[in-house]
Amino acid sequence: MKITLVRHTEVDEKYHKKYNGHIDIGLSRRGIEQAEALAALLKDELFDLVYASDLLRSRQTLAPFIQAKNAIFIEELREKFWGRHEGKSFDEIITEGEIKYENFEQWIEALDGEPYEAYMKRVQHFFLEYLPKQNANTVLVITHAGVIRVLMAIVKDLSLEEAFCIDVPYASATVFDTDLQTFSTIK
Known part of the structure; x- marks a missing residue:
C-alpha cells in the first residue's frame, strides 16, 4: 500500500510554533494558497481511500482537492491533545514555571493532556492495523506534523526526539510505502 501523507497547510501566524493539538484553527491566506497548489499537484492521483483529521485546518487543506468528495474525517488523525498547554509555546510554558x-522525553511526558503512549498507540493502530485491513492500494491522508513524525518513529524505530527533529513543513507531502517500509518526499 502507498499512503500519501500530507501535513495540513499553514495556519494563522499567531499559532506558529505552539502546541496547538485539538484547537480547531483555520488556515492563513498562504495556507489556502498552499492547499490549492497541493490539490493541483495531486489532481491526477487516483486514491482508493481518502482520510483526514476532523480538525478545521485539515478539512480546509483538503477542500480544494477533487478527491475530497469521498473523504472520511476522523478523530484518530488529530494531533496530540496537550490539555491546558494547548495554544502555548515552549517559552510560554517554561515562563509559567x-x-x-x-x-525531550521528560518534557513530552510532563505536558498535560493525552498521554504520549496513548497517542503513539492511536497512530500505530490507524496506520499499521486499521488501514492494512482496508481494500486499498493507494490512500491519501491529510493530518498533522506530529502524527507523521510518530508514524516515522514507529516504522523507522527512532526515538521520539529523533523523529521530532525531522522537518515536516506545512503543505509537505510524503509517500509511505508500507511494503518497503520507506518514506519519500513529493516535490
Whole structure:
C-alpha cells in the first residue's frame, strides 16, 4: 500500500510554533494558497481511500482537492491533545514555571493532556492495523506534523526526539510505502 501523507497547510501566524493539538484553527491566506497548489499537484492521483483529521485546518487543506468528495474525517488523525498547554509555546510554558525542561522525553511526558503512549498507540493502530485491513492500494491522508513524525518513529524505530527533529513543513507531502517500509518526499 502507498499512503500519501500530507501535513495540513499553514495556519494563522499567531499559532506558529505552539502546541496547538485539538484547537480547531483555520488556515492563513498562504495556507489556502498552499492547499490549492497541493490539490493541483495531486489532481491526477487516483486514491482508493481518502482520510483526514476532523480538525478545521485539515478539512480546509483538503477542500480544494477533487478527491475530497469521498473523504472520511476522523478523530484518530488529530494531533496530540496537550490539555491546558494547548495554544502555548515552549517559552510560554517554561515562563509559567510549573515544568522545567530536562530532556525531550521528560518534557513530552510532563505536558498535560493525552498521554504520549496513548497517542503513539492511536497512530500505530490507524496506520499499521486499521488501514492494512482496508481494500486499498493507494490512500491519501491529510493530518498533522506530529502524527507523521510518530508514524516515522514507529516504522523507522527512532526515538521520539529523533523523529521530532525531522522537518515536516506545512503543505509537505510524503509517500509511505508500507511494503518497503520507506518514506519519500513529493516535490
